[in-house]
Each structure stands twice: as C-alpha cells, then as structure tokens.
Amino acid sequence: MLEVLNDDQGKLAVDDLVKQWNALDKLKNNHQIYIDTVKINRNSVIVKLNQTQHELRKTFNPFFESLHDGLKQLDKIVRQHENDSLQRKS
Numbered sequence: 860m861l862e863v864l865n866d867d868q869g870k871l872a873v874d875d876l877v878k879q880w881n882a883l884d885k886l887k888n889n890h891q892i893y894i895d896t897v898k899i900n901r902n903s904v905i906v907k908l909n910q911t912q913h914e915l916r917k918t919f920n921p922f923f924e925s926l927h928d929g930l931k932q933l934d935k936i937v938r939q940h941e942n943d944s945l946q947r948k949s
Contacts, residue, residue: 866936872936873933875932876926876930882922889915893911896911897911
C-alpha cells in the first residue's frame with residue numbers, strides 16, 4: 860500500500876502535508892500570545908476573553924482547512940492507486 864507514496868502525486872501530497880505541519884510553529888506562537896494576553900487581562904470581562912479566543916481560532920482555521928484539503932488529496936490518490944492496482948490484477 861505504501862507504494863502510492865513513491866509516485867509523483869503521492870510525494871507531492873505528502874510534501875504538502877509536511878509543509879502544513881511545519882506551519883504549526885506559527886500557531887504555537889499565536890497560542891502563546893493568547894496565553895500572555897489572558898494573563899495580562901485576568902481582570903478583563905468575559906466578552907474580551909471570548910473575543911480573544913475567537914481571534915486565536917481564526918488563526919488556526921487556515922491551517923486545519925489546508926490540512927484537511929491535503930488529506931483529501933492524499934486519500935484520492937490512495938483510492939486511485941488502489942483502483943489501478945485492482946484493474947491490473949483483473
């Protein structure tokens with residue numbers, strides 16, 4: 860089954876997923892900013908904290924959307940590879 864990773868489409872899909880995973884450092888920094896903001900604003904009202912949480916979530920959305928797209932692409936490639944393998948065996 861892993862031979863799908865040896866073809867060009869599979870390699871590109873995996874490379875894209877690795878690039879997305881490498882974006883995690885930026886998200887870690889955003890999370891730290893959020894934590895620092897919460898510490899500074901401990902006496903803030905819940906509305907301010909909720910707003911900060913929504914802002915943090917927005918920074919994560921592109922990462923997870925892109926990761927999801929990459930996984931869908933890899934799934935499509937794996938399924939096509941499986942279909943091709945079944946057709947060759949027939």
